[in-house]
Amino acid sequence: MSDQTGFICWTKKNVLQTIATEAPNPSDSVFVATHAPLDIRRIGAAGREARGEQLVTESELMTDFLERPTNNGVLVVPVLGASGAGKSHLVRWVRANAPKKPGRRIIYLPKGSTSLAGVVEKLLMGLEGAPFDDIRRDVSRLGRDITQESLERRLLDELAESLRTAAWATAQERALVGEQGLYLLLHDPFFRAQLLRDESLIRRRAAHAISGRGNDESDVPLQFTSDDLPSDVLDIGQAAVASQRLFRNIVANDALKLAAIGLLNRHLDVAVMQAANLGVGRLHKAFIAIRQALASEGEEIVLLVEDFALVQGIQRDLLDAVLETSVREGRTVLAPIRTLLAVTTGYYGSLVDTVRTRIESSTPFRYELRVTLGRGAQQSPETEQRVVDFVGRYLNAARVGQTKLDELRATDSRAVANACEGCPVREPCHAGFGTTATGHGLYPYNRPAVLRAVRASALSEEPDAFNPRAVLARVVRHVLTEYADDIAHREFPNERFAEDFPPRRDERVLSPRVSEQATSASEGQRRRVLLEFWGGAPEEFGNIAPEIHTAFGIPAVSGAETVRTTPSRPRSSEGPAEREDTAPADGLKESDRKRLAAIAEWNGRNAVLPADVAREIRRTVRAAVLSRLSWTDPATRPAPSAVIERAWPLNAQTVSIEGAQEAIARSVTPAIRFARTPTNARFFEDLVKMQAGIEEGTLEARLRLDELAERYAPVAQEAALESAHRTDGLLVEALRVSIVGAAARGLVVLSDKPAMLLSASLWNGGDERGDSAIRSPLWVRTEERHTEARRNLIAEIRNALGASQGNGEVQTIDGVRALSLINIAADSWDIDPARPRPGWAGPAAASLSSLAAAVAEQVELLTNLAAEIRLRLPRGTGFAETAKAVQQAIEAGEHHGYVRHDDIPTLKQRNAAATAQAGSRELEVLENDLASLDEDASFERRLAVAARDRGPGIGLMRSFLIENEKWLDAGLNRVESRDADDVGELVSRLAAVTKRWREAATWDGS
Incomplete structure (x- = not known):
């Protein structure tokens, strides 16, 4: 037994040659090797007796199509299905398997010949002479004489002309036809430029007519949609006034917009035929001529159309030609024609009622391709097996390769070689990864992985439908080409693979507990993906088949049990999947169960964490952090609750959870971030249980919560201090x-x-x-x-x-x-x-x-105050001496009436207070302070001089000197007017004090 580690049994070249997503692409040998039976449902045509749905085989469909009597020479069998459902594959199978029969002329329109010239050539069947040669000549000018750019302009011109003369059926359409309707917009230079933007419908339609349909282009016909109308133009002012008015009306009115789209689509085919020089009705007449010629030879036509979208531009003429009855007045004048028409379900429903009615009148049935994967109990093991066999058949073709398949010339898939025969690792590979019902190895998948990837590849509009094209493109071709190197280097499976195939809403996923255990083991992320896909998302952690561990280089965990790897079947009910580990223990409410289930969805399915669950997690973590706030280092009074709410709010700015609905400004960096990991999911689950009062099994979560509180409490405190402006x-x-x-x-x-x-x-x-x-x-x-x-x-x-x-x-x-x-x-x-x-x-x-101005004003006031005092108290004269002399003068002159004052007792009292509280020292200090203020004195120095509390003395001194100066001057005047005998000693005293103050008034400071 050989080692399968990193084993690659295919080449990228073989994959690209054999895994084709379009029916006409693979060679006949590859087509045979990969063909798988399809789920074909036969449904009674509209208007007929309801017969329900009936599953039929390809052979039964082909027999019904080829052998059923025509209705007056016309049989049109529509094959419906979503894009990629296998419609074209079925038409090709009919063409490959239709019995050869004299008198049967087969016209096959594959997807590979989708240019207008290619389609016309196949419809004309090589017939020569007029009118066939004329049509060929005119249509061959596309791309040669008529460039794509000129065809785009002609398309707009022809579409405008067709709408100018169009009939209208509704009030909305009436406003859009004629020369003042859409014709106006299509001729306006501004709007023409908008309609010819890159990727516009007109450009794509012109390219389709010249070069045909691209490999990656949808099989839905190219038609106008609301997105094709230039509703996002900003510089509409460049358009004509009338065009602007019509455009604004269309954009503002949904009914008018729908009417415009309908009119454009109804007249688009006519515009294509006119722009391509086919003209309306020419192809119809030519095909009728073919039917007339073949009728005379007793032949019938079998028209196989792989994709109705490929005949865009001639659909009207072609449908008219194939629906025209053969019998007239009892004679067969036109060859009978059987048409197998592959068409998407949506487009078929949009056909004009008269066309659809004519099609359905020719056959009692229509056929639909629809494989339903189902959910829960509705999911059939037989359907699962068919899906696995489908993928396995293409995996085998990729291993065999087109060259060898072409050499085999097999006519049946059962005759195609199995590449696993003779493979050196066949035994361990098949034992670990499994095989299809026909023995094709599923490596690098196994059954659970195949089904999970297939379900993940379902189209969003049909989540339960099996879409062969999507499966081939993503599950087979993409994985075999893009992950071959990862497999060879032991890097597969990985997170990138899991991201390529995200689980559906109803898909079972690993529980946070199992997911965490897997991540904690060696090759953690890869082991997690391995258990999810190849292990079928088991309920318990463990190993899977040892051969798979060996092949992918992921060692088995010693001592772990081997889990049962069964495909996880989606549930039939909506909502998160319930699992044993998220089922509530005693004491959990229904709301707790829903939270646990939502956390599992968040972890395993990348679902959005519900807002209420995220809020409760944030609340718990935040409360733990705030409980550890310490207001002693640094010492500070606890911040008010409003400040803490502002600094450490209960939202994502504080505690951010990846995958929760959060609105965080770019400038904000959350303090705590929880990534979407199994460990965090398990932590969240335990928080829910702790909130419910359940402590068992939550020790690890409690320790982690404690560690978070210890780590982030200083951060929260710093934020609170900053919010309180205490930093x-x-x-x-x-x-x-x-x-x-x-x-x-x-x-x-x-x-x-x-x-x-x-x-x-x-x-x-x-x-x-x-x-x-x-x-x-x-x-x-x-x-x-x-x-x-x-x-x-x-x-x-x-x-x-x-x-x-x-x-x-x-x-x-x-x-x-x-x-x-x-x-x-x-x-x-x-x-x-x-x-x-x-x-x-x-x-x-x-x-x-205003302090600086107040300082300046106060310094000026003090300067003036000192000057006033010095006018009355010269340097060298003490204030106490002067006050004493004044007091003696008052006492000496009071008796003789020379001291006149309104209230002499009050004057004495004030003088006594001034004498007690004022002194020359205060004045000297003030003068020294003022002398220190030169032009360069600092603000601090000027503030100190201005602000110094100088006590009441300076003010009292000033008041004393000024008030007493007044009565002394008056008393002196009275004394001088009396006789000398009356003056005596009082005159001498008053004169001495007054003289001193008068001299001070003229003192120059020397």
């Missing part, structure tokens, strides 16, 4: 505002130590200034605004730097952290509005916006 960078700016506010109150200066600055930054205001009487108006307003805003500022700073105790209020401050931030904040006292700062510090910062 270090923002706190520095808040502290700077607080320090400057305290400095404006005169509590600190720049040179103070950090401890002093910290104490000042936490000052909450409340006490009154001693020098409020000498504050400028702007200074007072600035200080009042700041004091009001400062209360919240200090509260937030304390919240950011303090620890909550007792009733939750901040009782202590983290001094180490605070001092480190103070050192940074004290570098500059400039409150720059461009720098980011906490939102809660904004009002306090704004209140200081």
Whole structure:
């Protein structure tokens, strides 16, 4: 027994030559080698007695078609089915197997000859002379004298002309025919350019007429759809005004749009015939002439049309010719004609009622190709076997190759050689991967893998139908060519293969538990795909056939059981598949079961995780993280719940789950991301069980949840601090505002130590200034605004730097952290509005916006104040001495009436207060401070001078000097007007004080 590891028993060349997705492509030998019986359903034609559906063989269909009496010389048998269902294959089989019979003339229109010239040539059967030669000559000009570009323009012109004279049947059509209808748009240069865009219908239709249908082109006829109307144009203003108006009406009115599409399609064939120089009716007359000639020879025509789409442009003439009865007045004047017509179901239903009625009047049956894979109990093991045999037959052809098949000249698939005969690895290969009913090896598939891949290849519009073309293209040709190197290098099966064949909604998938176990073993991702496809998605983890493990280079897991590899049959009911491992344990509600099933769908089928399930997962993970928030490192008061909600919201911005419906801005990076993996699916399942109160079997999930909380709690806390504007960078700016506010109150200066600055930054205001009487108006307003805003500022700073105790209020401050931030904040006292700062510090910062102006105004006021005082108190004269002299003067002059004042007791009281609280020292300090402010003085220095609380003394001194100056001047005047005998000692005293102040008024500072 040889080693099958990385074994390749086909070549890419053989695959491409033998695995054709179109019936005319393979050679006859390949066609015979790969032909498989089709599911053909015979259905009573419309209008006839219902007989139900009956499964028939190809031979029964052929016999019915060739032997059934015609209806007055006409028999049209439609073969219906979806694109790729095998209609063309069936027509070719009939052509290959139709018994040779004298008097039977077969006309075969394969898909390979789909140009207009090719179709016409086959229909004319080589007949010569007029009118046949004339038609050949005219149609041969396509591509030679008539280029594709010119044919495109002629198509538009002919279509416009046909619509200009078209009859209308509805109100909508009436607005679209004539010279002011679609004719207008088709001649408008702007809209013509739009209709001739790349991949437009007119371009594709012209290319089809000249070169024929492409290999990858759908067999649905090229017709206008709503997508072909240029409804997305932006520069419509370039079109004529009338064209713009019509176009807007069509785009805005769905009924009018449908009417436009219907009219364009009804007149398209006429436009093609006219543009191709065939003219309407010429081909019909030529074919009728053929039928007349053959009638005289007693022959009948068998017309085999592999694809009705290929006769676009001549469909009307051809249908008219094949539906025209042979018998007239009891005589056969036209050769009978039997037409086997392959046509897609949808297009057949869209034929004009009169055409369809004429077709169905010629035969009691129509045939449909439809293999239903079924679901659940409806899925037939016999159908499964036929599907497996179908794939196996093509796998064998790919191994044998076209060259050898052509040499065999086999006329029956049973006579085709089995490539597995004589293969060195046949024994282990067939033992592990299995065979078809006729002994063809299924490698690199096995039965479960084949059926799963086939179901994944079903067309979305017919999810239960077996589509041979799709299966050949994807399941056979694609895999054998694209994955051969992966197989040879032990890299198959892999995730790419699984992505190529995603499970259907009703397909069984690996449970998260089994999927996680597979992923955790060696070759994890490949093992997971192996179990899903080749293992039939087993309920339990284990090994499959050892030969398969060897061939793919995926070692069996030691000690694991061998699981039963049976094909997973889709369920017949809707909704997620239930499995044993997602079935609820005791205590789980129905809602919990649905969550578990949805998680399994998310993991195994790449389904979208329902929003409610994703939200519960996020809620659980988020709650675990938030429970670990620590407000002691750094010390800070716990952030309010509203702040946490904003910083760490319950949505995908915080916890993102791949495959859930999420709307995340590109600029947002979720903190926690869960990829679509088996491990995460298992974790989610356990979270659901934990929420339901089930702890058994969830220890691993609880440990992981704990680890997530530990890892992401610092991230959540940082986000909360940032949302609360408590990060270090923002706190520095808040502290700077607080320090400057305290400095404006005169509590600190720049040179103070950090401890002093910290104490000042936490000052909450409340006490009154001693020098409020000498504050400028702007200074007072600035200080009042700041004091009001400062209360919240200090509260937030304390919240950011303090620890909550007792009733939750901040009782202590983290001094180490605070001092480190103070050192940074004290570098500059400039409150720059461009720098980011906490939102809660904004009002306090704004209140200081006028501080610079207030400083300038206050310095000017102090300068003027000092000057006023020096006018009355020259340097070298002490204030106490002056106050004493004034007091003696009052006492001496009060008795004689020389001291006149409204309230002498109050004057004495105020003078006594000034004497007690004011002194020359305060004035000297003020003058020294002002002298230090040169032009280069910093803002901090100017702020210190302006903000310094100078107490009440300076203000009282000024008031004392000015008020007493007034009564002294008045008293002196009165004394000087009296006789010298009355003056005495009082005159000397008053004169001395007054003289001193007058001299001070002219003092020059020297």
